Amino acid sequence: MVVILLAGMPGAGKEEFLKIAKERDYDLVRMGDVVREQAEKVDLSKTEEKIGEFADRERKEHHQGIWADRTLSRVREEKTIIDGIRSLEEVNIFRSELEKDVPIVAIHSSPKTRFE
DSSP: OEEEEEEEOTTSSHHHHHHHHHHTTOEEEEHHHHHHHHHHHTTOOOSHHHHHHHHHHHHHHTOTTHHHHHHGGGOOSSEEEEEOOOOHHHHHHHHHHHTSOOOEEEEOOOHHHHTO
């Protein structure tokens, strides 16, 4: 099994990376989708602000890696990219639970480039 963790700010170029990965038959798991689904279960407003507040509250109430814990069950394919990594604790959870040295790809672009 090959799992790659993907991190980067919005607009940095992650979607370009994911497009190439998809061409190479990688499955995609978005941690943000897990957050949105959990928020919907507790009937939160669907605004990104409310969902972000919910995600932060869950991290404070449980632990910083709660979303990694909740995402693990979705890693089922032989080749998977997990998008949305935000903390070292999340990285450590994936590495521990998947029992391998899971690589991280961090996409960076300057704010000027991201907002053009």
